Amino acid sequence: MNLDLGDTRLLIEVGAKHGLLRNEMAYVLATAYHETAHTMKPVREYGGEAYLKKKKYYPYVGMGYVQLTWRENYEKASRKLGVDFVSNPKLLLEPKYSAEIIVVGMRDGWFTGKKLSDYITLQKSDFKNARRIVNGTDKADLIAKYARQYDASLLAEGYGVDQMVSAPEAEIVPPPEPEKPLSKSARFWTWLGSGGGAAVIPLVDWKVQMLIVGAIIVVAGYAILTMPQARAKLEKLVSAL
Structure with a gap:
């Protein structure tokens, strides 16, 4: 994957600042790559102003690298970062804020209650189920593929080489075996x-x-x-x- 695309370098910088493991960083980048339609730039939910105004959650529509949506999530981000996104939602399109939201939000479980460490650690890279951090299992296999590619690119650059991530690239936590009758x-x-x-x-x-x-x-x-x-x-x- 291209680590110079869009704001990829900024996301890596913010991830390193917050201590993300290499495989955690890879999954954040994969999420941003998917959610921004491969631009790696903060985007606004597709549909245009006229369409979005018909939605009950306007103006708190999906914005940023992770498509932050709903007023309560805007309020949470405002409290966490000390920036008033409720009064000025378009601040979420500024990379310096949006980068903090996707990195810290996925690390700490802002969006669904699930966080990076639930699926990705030094010992495992459950890139498929990690999709639950943001949006259930929507496009989980596709984003897992992106994450494996980003992980290889980050490793080639030396990101987190001192962290001894031992998880295989494609490791997926197996589903529990069904109980026998x-x-x-x-x-x-x-x-x-x-x-x-x-x-x-x-x-x-x-x-x-x-x-x-x-x-x-x-x-x-x-x-x-x-x-x-x-x-x-x-x-x-x-x-x-």
Whole structure:
């Protein structure tokens, strides 16, 4: 990606000032690239004045590198930066203000409550789900592709090389595995079998009772050790030894 396009250098400067990791900076740039129609300049929501005046949220329409919208978000930005964007919304088209809004806003979760560190850290670059910081999952795959390209460009320039970002370029946090139905759970049938064995102990002679007790101990131990929490603790104990 072209790091000299539009105000890209300004965004990188502001991101560095606020301590963004390289992969965090890459995602901010990817967001700006998408939201500004690839200009990397603060823009006003498409539609023209006549169209926008018909909207209930005029004049607090989407503006800037991240398309800040709605009066409450203008008020929040005003409080955070000490600039009255409510009385003068067009200040959001000034790069010095708009750059602070996209960088700090995405870092701290101004827009949706989600923030950069929820998805992007030294250990992971979940560029796809990071779209939730701004706008749900709209164009998430496309912006993730831009972020990977920006990450490579920033690395080539030496941005954040001392930060030891270890996440693969395309790392995506996998979705949680769906829980198996109870009827297909091996652990369920193990516990059920153990309970059934215990129930017949009084009905058989002592030799058979000993065999049943031994079997119950084995299957119960299996069921316990296949529980993720128990397995993790056992692995930690073994590694400590």
